[in-house]
Amino acid sequence: MTVEAVSLDDYFKGSDETVDFVKVDTQGAEVLILQGMEQLLRRSNEIVMAFEYSPRHVSGLGFTGGDLLDAIDSHRLKMFDLGMGGPEVRRIQAVKRQSLEKRFSATSRWFTNLLLVTGRQDLIDEIAAQPLP
Numbered sequence: 253m254t255v256e257a258v259s260l261d262d263y264f265k266g267s268d269e270t271v272d273f274v275k276v277d278t279q280g281a282e283v284l285i286l287q288g289m290e291q292l293l294r295r296s297n298e299i300v301m302a303f304e305y306s307p308r309h310v311s312g313l314g315f316t317g318g319d320l321l322d323a324i325d326s327h328r329l330k331m332f333d334l335g336m337g338g339p340e341v342r343r344i345q346a347v348k349r350q351s352l353e354k355r356f357s358a359t360s361r362w363f364t365n366l367l368l369v370t371g372r373q374d375l376i377d378e379i380a381a382q383p384l385p
Contacts, residue, residue: 259288270296277302280309286323293327298371301329306363307356317356321349324368332379334365344379 260271271292276285282303286293293299303324307317324331333347344367356362369375 260285261288261291264292268295271299272296274299274301277304279304280306280312280315283310283315283320283323284313286320286327290327293370296371299369300372300375301366301368302334303366303368304363305352305356305366308360309363317353321352324366325349327370329368329370330376332367332369334367336362336364343382346380 260274274289276282278285282305305317305320307320310317310320331347331349331352332344334344347366352364356364367379
């Protein structure tokens, strides 16, 4: 199926608007999404993103999990692991690139959801202060 799409940079072209929150779950197009919102990320000093990390899905479009992490790193987004979802309650934890690369491969069926944050030290501090469930 062909779906018409527009990048966020094109959508906001000519505007100085910023965004506070973006939810991305595109079954493998996450690298393309980040590439298409580079200008928006540069001018949005504070942004929170919910993002799926699945090397298996991004490989379907010719990318690697490392390509996705490179794109995240290039915007200095802090990563927090939200897990796969479901009924369990768990603490949101900061996660490092090496941990994700170790846990997930291009052939793994597993994924995790990430909270990506920049410029929101208040939110980062609040996450860190949360008690364990």
